[in-house]
Every structure is written in C-alpha cells, then in structure tokens.
Amino acid sequence: MDACVKQRDYTAKDYKSDVKPIWCPGCGDYSVLAAITRALASMQLAPENVAVVSGIGCSSRIPAYTSVYGFHGVHGRALPVATGLKIARPDLTVLVTGGDGDGFSIGGNHFLHACRRNVDLTYIVMDNQVYGMTKGQASPTTEPDWEGSKLTPDGAGIESFHPLVVALAAGANFIARCSSSDPNNVADIITQAIRHPGFSLVQVLSPCVTFRPEQQEWKHMVRTAVVDVTDDAARAARRLMTDDGFNVGKVLYKGDRPAYQPEPKGAAAVADLEADFAL
Amino acid sequence: MSGQTVSLVMAGSGGAGVVTAGSLLLEAAARAGWYAYMTRSAGPQIRGGEAAVMLRLGTEPIASHDDRFHLLVGVDWQNVGRFAAEIPLGPDSLIIGDPGEGETPEVFTRSGAQQIALPMKALAKKVPDGRPNMVAFGAIAAMIGLTEDIVAGVLRDTLKRKGEEAIAASLAAFRAGVEAAADFPDVPRLPAGKPDTAERWSITGNEATGMGALRGGVRFVAAYPITPATEVLEWLAPALPKVGGVLVQAEDELASINQIIGGSYGGVPSLTATSGPGLALMTESLGLAVAAEVPIVVIDVMRVGPSTGIATKSEQADLNVAVYGLHGDAPHLVLAPNSVADCLFTTQWAVHLAESLQTPAIVLTDQAMGQARAVMPRSAAVSFIGQREKPAALEAGVQYKRYANTASGVSPMAIPGMAGGMYTADGLEHNETGTPSSQASDHQAQLDKRLRKLTGYNYGEHWADITGDEDADTAILTWGSSAGPAREALQRLRAAGHRVKLVAVRLISPVQPEKFAAALEGVERVLVVEQSHSGQFHRYLRAQYDLPRQVRALHHPGPLPVRPGAIVEHITQWS
Ligand SMILES: Cc1ncc(C[n+]2csc(CCOP(=O)(O)OP(=O)(O)O)c2C)c(N)n1
Ligand code: SF4
Numbered sequence: 003m004d005a006c007v008k009q010r011d012y013t014a015k016d017y018k019s020d021v022k023p024i025w026c027p028g029c030g031d032y033s034v035l036a037a038i039t040r041a042l043a044s045m046q047l048a049p050e051n052v053a054v055v056s057g058i059g060c061s062s063r064i065p066a067y068t069s070v071y072g073f074h075g076v077h078g079r080a081l082p083v084a085t086g087l088k089i090a091r092p093d094l095t096v097l098v099t100g101g102d103g104d105g106f107s108i109g110g111n112h113f114l115h116a117c118r119r120n121v122d123l124t125y126i127v128m129d130n131q132v133y134g135m136t137k138g139q140a141s142p143t144t145e146p147d148w149e150g151s152k153l154t155p156d157g158a159g160i161e162s163f164h165p166l167v168v169a170l171a172a173g174a175n176f177i178a179r180c181s182s183s184d185p186n187n188v189a190d191i192i193t194q195a196i197r198h199p200g201f202s203l204v205q206v207l208s209p210c211v212t213f214r215p216e217q218q219e220w221k222h223m224v225r226t227a228v229v230d231v232t233d234d235a236a237r238a239a240r241r242l243m244t245d246d247g248f249n250v251g252k253v254l255y256k257g258d259r260p261a262y263q264p265e266p267k268g269a270a271a272v273a274d275l276e277a278d279f280a281l
Numbered sequence: 282m283s284g285q286t287v288s289l290v291m292a293g294s295g296g297a298g299v300v301t302a303g304s305l306l307l308e309a310a311a312r313a314g315w316y317a318y319m320t321r322s323a324g325p326q327i328r329g330g331e332a333a334v335m336l337r338l339g340t341e342p343i344a345s346h347d348d349r350f351h352l353l354v355g356v357d358w359q360n361v362g363r364f365a366a367e368i369p370l371g372p373d374s375l376i377i378g379d380p381g382e383g384e385t386p387e388v389f390t391r392s393g394a395q396q397i398a399l400p401m402k403a404l405a406k407k408v409p410d411g412r413p414n415m416v417a418f419g420a421i422a423a424m425i426g427l428t429e430d431i432v433a434g435v436l437r438d439t440l441k442r443k444g445e446e447a448i449a450a451s452l453a454a455f456r457a458g459v460e461a462a463a464d465f466p467d468v469p470r471l472p473a474g475k476p477d478t479a480e481r482w483s484i485t486g487n488e489a490t491g492m493g494a495l496r497g498g499v500r501f502v503a504a505y506p507i508t509p510a511t512e513v514l515e516w517l518a519p520a521l522p523k524v525g526g527v528l529v530q531a532e533d534e535l536a537s538i539n540q541i542i543g544g545s546y547g548g549v550p551s552l553t554a555t556s557g558p559g560l561a562l563m564t565e566s567l568g569l570a571v572a573a574e575v576p577i578v579v580i581d582v583m584r585v586g587p588s589t590g591i592a593t594k595s596e597q598a599d600l601n602v603a604v605y606g607l608h609g610d611a612p613h614l615v616l617a618p619n620s621v622a623d624c625l626f627t628t629q630w631a632v633h634l635a636e637s638l639q640t641p642a643i644v645l646t647d648q649a650m651g652q653a654r655a656v657m658p659r660s661a662a663v664s665f666i667g668q669r670e671k672p673a674a675l676e677a678g679v680q681y682k683r684y685a686n687t688a689s690g691v692s693p694m695a696i697p698g699m700a701g702g703m704y705t706a707d708g709l710e711h712n713e714t715g716t717p718s719s720q721a722s723d724h725q726a727q728l729d730k731r732l733r734k735l736t737g738y739n740y741g742e743h744w745a746d747i748t749g750d751e752d753a754d755t756a757i758l759t760w761g762s763s764a765g766p767a768r769e770a771l772q773r774l775r776a777a778g779h780r781v782k783l784v785a786v787r788l789i790s791p792v793q794p795e796k797f798a799a800a801l802e803g804v805e806r807v808l809v810v811e812q813s814h815s816g817q818f819h820r821y822l823r824a825q826y827d828l829p830r831q832v833r834a835l836h837h838p839g840p841l842p843v844r845p846g847a848i849v850e851h852i853t854q855w856s
Contacts, residue, residue: 021716050700055543065705066717071697072705073546074717075539076569082503082536086543087697089529090501090551094697115532264529267522272495273662275520279482279492281311281656 030208078108138213176202295329303334345765419458497632500526596839675701690734749782
C-alpha cells in the first residue's frame with residue numbers, strides 16, 4: 003500500500019452498491035444491510051479487503067447490495083465458501099449473511115461445524131422464521147403451530163430449532179441477538195463480532211412483512227436483554243434455554259477459544275518433494 | 282509391453298505379510314534396474330482379512346497386468362479363493378503352496394497350473410523369528426533371478442528401525458526360501474546385472490495425482506475421506522504445508538467443494554479429491570463454479586458403483602455423472618489420465634486448464650490406477666503452472682466487469698484485496714458486471730461466453746495419446762486405466778502384422794471433433810474399450826463424434842480389469 007496517499011475516510015455509502023434490492027417494502031433485511039455498511043464504516047475497513055459471502059434466500063441477496071467483494075453461492079453452503087476463503091486468505095475480513103432456512107435447515111451441518119471449527123468469520127443470520135424467497139414455508143425456527151403455509155396447512159408440528167443454544171453446544175464463542183428494528187444496535191454488535199477473533203454468530207430478528215405480516219409487531223415485543231455478556235457456558239446455556247427469543251441487543255456469550263487458522267509451515271520448492279519418490 | 286516381463290501373485294490371510302513381502306520385492310526389483318507395476322487386492326475387512334499383491338516386473342516401463350500370472354504363491358489359502366477371478370492362471374503357470382497349510386483351492390488348480398510344495402511355515406520355524414512370507418520371498422527371488430546382495434540391501438534399509446536381529450532373521454528366512462527353490466521349475470528370469478541407469482521413481486497413481494496438483498500450483502485442498510481417494514489427500518496433507526499451502530478436512534463433500542470454491546475465489550488454486558458418491562454430492566456446486574466462473578479441480582478416483590458399490594475395487598463408470606451430471610447447460614472440463622505416470626501430467630494440466638479457463642475441471646482416475654504402484658521413469662517437469670487472467674488496471678470510477686463478454690470468453694478475474702475490482706461472484710444468472718439478471722439476452726450472452734471459452738481454446742496435442750501405425754485400418758479407442766492393457770494389445774497386434782493405432786482420450790470434454798476426425802482418417806473400424814457395464818464411453822463417443830461405419834464395443838463392469846489378450850482376440854477374430 004502506498005503510504006504517501008492519505009487514507010480517505012469511508013462512510014457507510016462507500017460500502018453500498020447501486021444495485022436496487024429486490025426486497026419487499028418494509029422487509030427487515032433493509033436495515034440489516036444498512037447496519038453492515040455502518041459497521042464497516044465505523045471500522046474504516048478498506049472495501050477491497052472485505053468479502054461478504056451468502057447462500058440463497060431473500061436475506062442471502064446482501065452481497066450484491068454491497069460494494070465490497072461478494073460471493074452469492076448455492077443454498078446452504080455459504081459457511082463452507084467463507085471458510086475456504088478465510089483459510090486461503092487470512093488477511094481478509096469475511097462476513098457471512100443469510101436466512102434461518104439457509105443456515106439451519108439445508109446448511110445445518112455446516113453451521114455445527116463452523117461453530118466447532120472456529121474460523122474467524124462473522125455470521126449474520128436474518129431470522130424471520132419463514133422461507134421468504136420460496137413464498138412462505140415453515141423454516142426450522144417457525145413455531146410448530148403456524149398454519150400459514152400451504153405445505154404444512156396444519157402447522158409444521160415439530161419443535162422449533164434454537165440456533166443460539168445449538169451454537170453454544172457446538173462450540174461457538176461469540177453469540178449475540180439483536181433486532182432489525184434497531185439498526186444502530188445491529189451495527190454495534192456486528193462491529194464487536196468482526197473484532198472478535200474466531201467464529202461469531204449474530205442472530206438478527208428480521209421480519210418478513212409479506213409472509214408473516216404479524217412479525218411487524220416484533221418491534222414492540224423485543225426488549226433489551228438485562229444481562230451482561232458471560233464467558234460461562236453453563237450459565238449462558240441456562241439463560242438461552244429459558245429465554246423466549248425476544249431478549250435482544252446484547253452479546254449473550256463470549257468465550258476465548260483460539261481461532262482456527264492453519265499456517266503453512268514452509269516455503270520449499272515443489273521439486274524438493276520429488277525425493278519422496280526417487281529410487 | 283515390449284521387453285521381457287514376469288507376473289506373479291502373493292496371497293495369504295491377514296497377518297501373513299504378503300503386502301510387506303510384495304513391497305520388498307518391488308523395491309528389490311527396482312534396485313536391480315527393472316521396472317515394476319504392483320496392484321493389491323483386499324477382502325472387505327477393514328483390517329486384516331485375506332490379501333493379494335499382484336506384481337509384474339520387467340525390463341521396460343509397465344502399464345498393466347498381463348493376461349495370466351506365471352506364479353501364484355499362497356503363503357496360506359484361507360479365503361484366498363475369493364480372489365480367483367482376479368488371478369488368471371494357465372497350464373504354464375506355477376502354484377506354490379505350503380502343504381502344511383491345506384490344499385490349494387480348486388478354483389486355482391482347475392487352471393491346470395503345475396503345483397509345487399514349499400513348506401514355508403516349517404522352514405521359517407527353523408530360523409529364530411523367521412516368517413513364512415520371507416521364505417516365499419526367497420523362493421520367488423531365486424526363481425526370477427533376483428540376487429541376494431540386492432535383497433539384503435533392501436532389508437537393511439527398510440528394517441533399519443527394527444534392529445540388526447530383525448534384519449538377520451529376515452535374511453535367514455529369505456535364504457531358506459532361496460535354497461528350497463534350487464530345483465523349482467523356471468519362470469521367466471529377468472536379465473540380471475544390467476541395471477537401467479535412467480532416473481526412476483517408485484510412485485502410486487494417487488501420489489502422482491497429488492504431485493501433479495502441486496506442480497500445477499494448487500495450494501489449498503479441502504476434502505472428506507473416501508476410499509480410494511483418501512491416499513491422494515494423505516500424500517498432500519504433509520506435502521502441502523511444506524510448499525506454503527494448507528489442507529482442511531471438511532465435514533462432508535458439500536463443504537469440501539464449497540471450501541475450495543471459496544479458496545479459489547480468494548485467488549489460491551484449489552482442489553478436492555473424492556470418489557463416486559462424493560462426486561454425486563458435489564454436482565450442484567460444480568454448476569455454481571461453472572456459473573460463477575471459479576476455477577477448481579475435482580479428482581474422482583472411481584470405484585465400483587452405483588451407490589457405495591465395492592469401495593476397494595475399480596470401475597470406469599462415473600463418466601456419465603462427470604460429463605452429464607450438472608443441471609442446466611454447464612460446460613466444464615473432464616479429463617482422464619491413462620496411466621500411473623499420467624496421473625501426474627493430467628492433474629497438472631487440469632489445474633492449468635481450470636485456471637486458464639476459470640472453470641471446474643473433473644479428473645477421472647480410478648482405484649486400479651490410483652492404488653497401483655509403479656516403478657517408472659522419473660516424470661519430466663512440464664511448464665503448466667496455473668495461470669489466471671487478472672485485470673490489468675482497475676480505474677477508479679470505471680465499473681469493473683467481472684463477466685465481460687470478451688472474444689475469448691475468458692474475462693479478467695479480480696481477486697479480493699485488489700482495490701477497484703470489487704464484484705459479487707454469482708451462481709444466479711448475471712450480466713457482465715455480475716448483477717443478477719433474469720433477462721433472456723444476458724442468459725444467452727453468458728451461456729455463449731462460457732461455452733466459447735472452452736471450445737475456442739487450443740488444447741494442443743494433449744487431448745489424446747495416439748500410438749501405433751499412421752496408416753492403420755483399425756483403431757482402438759479407449760480411456761483411463763483401460764489404456765494400459767490396450768497399449769499392450771497394440772504391440773502384440775502390430776507384432777502379428779496388423780495395422781492398428783490406439784487413441785487414448787485424455788480430454789473427455791469438451792470434445793475435439795476436428796482432431797478426432799484427423800486421428801481416425803483412413804481408419805475403417807474401431808474397437809471401443811472400457812470398464813463399464815453399459816458402455817458409457819462408447820455411447821458418449823457415438824453421441825459426440827462421427828465414427829467409422831464399423832464399430833464394436835468391448836466393455837465389462839469392474840472389478841475385473843480389461844486384459845490385453847481380450848482386446849487382441851477381439852480384433853483378430855474381427856476379420
Ligand atoms: C438446493 C436448493 N433447494 C431449494 C432451493 C429453494 N430455496 C431458495 S431460498 C429457500 C429458503 C430461503 O429461506 P431463508 O434462508 O430463511 O431465507 P429468506 O428468504 O427467508 O431470507 C429455498 C428453499 C434452492 N435454491 N436450492
Ligand atoms: S418475502 Fe419476506 S423476507 Fe423476502 S423480501 Fe419480502 S419481506 Fe423480505
């Protein structure tokens with residue numbers, strides 16, 4: 003980098019592309035996008051050194067709406083793409099964005115292993131308890147008695163998935179929940195998540211106004227969690243197990259397990275390896 | 282196979298040490314200046330169970346097994362009969378068995394082979410810590426003309442860590458075998474004392490694949506274990522870090538391929554290795570790599586399918602999934618090495634092509650080739666190094682077009698970290714800047730471009746290995762490990778006065794119609810040889826190329842390999 007050139011001050015606008023979102027008016031994802039660009043500006047990260055990776059879903063459209071490096075892959079596989087990118091390029095700041103269906107259903111196994119592997123990624127899940135993009139089916143976080151989907155007219159009938167508890171059990175070291183109705187708080191939490199070395203999970207309650215219009219009430223239902231961040235996993239587990247899902251605005255658990263970043267050991271020439279085979 | 286060869290099998294139950302003895306024999310033969318080819322067969326047990334090592338030794342490089350084995354040595358016969366189909370014998374063959382270890386199974390004696398008794402266990406007992414497998418080794422060495430000084434050197438080097446006593450015990454048991462074989466009948470003896478001084482390697486196909494990846498510039502590997510591809514990864518795991526790369530064991534194949542897509546998007550040439558079931562899981566993301574134009578290499582070490590099939594045995598039946606398995610119109614590269622040595626070249630070339638064309642390349646090797654060990658001439662260095670076109674200059678204020686519709690179809694690819702090159706790689710259809718688009722014109726333009734970059738590229742002469750008579754009237758068309766026996770059949774046919782040529786196709790896709798037509802000019806009939814039940818390669822050729830009017834297909838499923846004699850017979854009877 004040229005040291006003589008004065009570093010410019012980035013504003014949130016510098017991280018936004020001019021591609022117009024396909025989202026419905028009022029979708030919670032708009033403010034998550036705004037929060038991400040604000041977080042990046044608050045950290046003054048050079049846009050070329052940031053990558054946003056996603057899978058498929060309404061929320062997974064975020065990369066195209068940013069002007070950092072982006073990767074919009076296939077359904078459920080954002081975490082592996084981001085894992086490979088970060089391991090191959092540890093110098094980059096890598097964010098992963100997506101929905102509850104993408105992350106916890108089709109991508110469930112990767113979610114477990116990303117928590118466990120602890121590569122330095124920031125995973126932002128826009129949880130709307132529904133599959134928005136495919137027009138309103140039950141997702142893993144949907145309540146069992148929700149009858150709004152033609153696929154499950156009598157309700158999904160199965161217990162909803164508790165991503166934060168599962169993340170804790172799988173070894174995640176940074177667990178936070180916030181609400182898209184408070185974009186400043188989301189930006190603040192994302193900033194903390196990026197600063198945290200290792201995998202960090204940020205669940206954002208982000209209403210789908212089209213297929214779950216009742217979620218517009220969420221902004222009145224959420225409450226700032228009255229807890230401090232803990233590094234005691236057992237306490238965090240108790241707290242998350244009994245929590246109703248509307249305690250937001252806080253990092254709920256933060257551990258200090260070292261991040262996973264395999265280091266190449268040497269700089270031998272490939273020809274040196276031929277000795278293995280020579281007779 | 283020109284020159285002289287001898288083919289032998291050592292078999293026995295788990296713990297009999299046939300694999301150890303076979304490996305020592307291979308090493309000793311290599312030091313004697315010979316070339317070698319060794320495959321292994323194991324029962325379904327995870328550890329232990331019956332095992333057989335099949336060796337062919339000769340004065341020239343060897344790429345396949347012969348029609349029959351000269352010598353079968355059963356250290357014991359427990360369950361060894363299960364390998365009968367893989368161990369063809371004839372009236373000229375010899376079977377050595379230990380009379381104390383029971384009768385030679387009828388499946389072997391039926392061949393009419395001459396039987397010889399060698400009390401391996403009893404002779405081994407006379408030596409402190411002596412083992413029957415070393416007695417067998419001694420007998421074989423004496424019969425084929427391998428001298429004790431060479432074997433002693435090999436034992437000293439390989440048993441160093443076990444100490445002097447172990448070396449002495451092995452040598453004593455070996456000598457007992459040599460003495461006992463003094464009046465055994467002859468098998469072909471290889472000329473002693475004329476070592477070939479050319480630099481040689483002892484290498485397996487899977488190791489050669491790993492080496493080819495490194496030579497091509499691969500520095501990131503993510504994969505999930507599966508037989509028989511795991512050995513590619515086991516070789517790469519310690520090798521990669523030495524040259525500045527890393528290997529990650531992923532949680533499954535979906536993760537493996539997406540991790541390497543991420544690594545490659547980050548600018549690091551990346552690869553994964555798997556076998557049929559894993560390749561099937563990867564097909565959705567192969568399509569992503571096609572659409573997003575991310576170079577990756579997927580090694581598929583084929584095994585018997587469908588489903589989990591027979592994990593430890595070979596077949597060439599993943600051609601269809603490799604070529605046609607992707608959804609949508611998804612042009613990509615499919616390549617196939619045609620020998621152990623070629624695993625290195627083809628993998629290196631695949632990395633080069635994937636990087637140059639920014640697209641996925643599938644390399645189809647197989648269990649037979651991957652797990653075979655060859656003593657072969659050192660692989661010459663070739664200059665293929667992954668070359669990815671990057672944007673020359675990125676100007677502030679000028680929109681970078683990641684998917685620019687260039688004449689060649691290849692668009693310069695910015696790498697994260699490059700200021701001004703920010704774009705979103707997308708599996709959704711997109712326009713030239715990468716913005717998602719559902720317009721027919723963008724779809725058409727991007728489809729055209731992705732196809733053009735593959736079909737317009739000059740692959741040179743590497744698309745196939747062509748050998749034999751220029752004015753041949755008959756051609757053998759084959760691919761992968763079936764090329765080994767086909768090469769040997771070609772030599773026998775030519776020696777018998779036939780005008781034949783062999784076309785071993787290395788670049789399966791995209792097709793090369795002009796080069797193919799030129800290669801078959803003047804050819805009146807072709808025999809298509811492969812190891813699949815339905816004749817996948819034959820059907821593929823028929824669908825993609827103009828073939829001469831007379832076409833016959835010789836194909837059978839795994840795990841039995843194609844034998845040179847079967848090809849010779851097919852062609853000589855086709856008159
Ligand atoms: C392999 C595969 N299966 C199914 C789909 C269809 N699909 C697209 S998005 C989606 C669900 C998205 O839900 P979620 O991740 O919650 O995101 P949202 O749209 O609600 O933001 C599904 C099932 C697909 N694209 N790929
Ligand atoms: S369908 Fe729901 S999640 Fe998708 S854009 Fe519309 S409001 Fe947002």
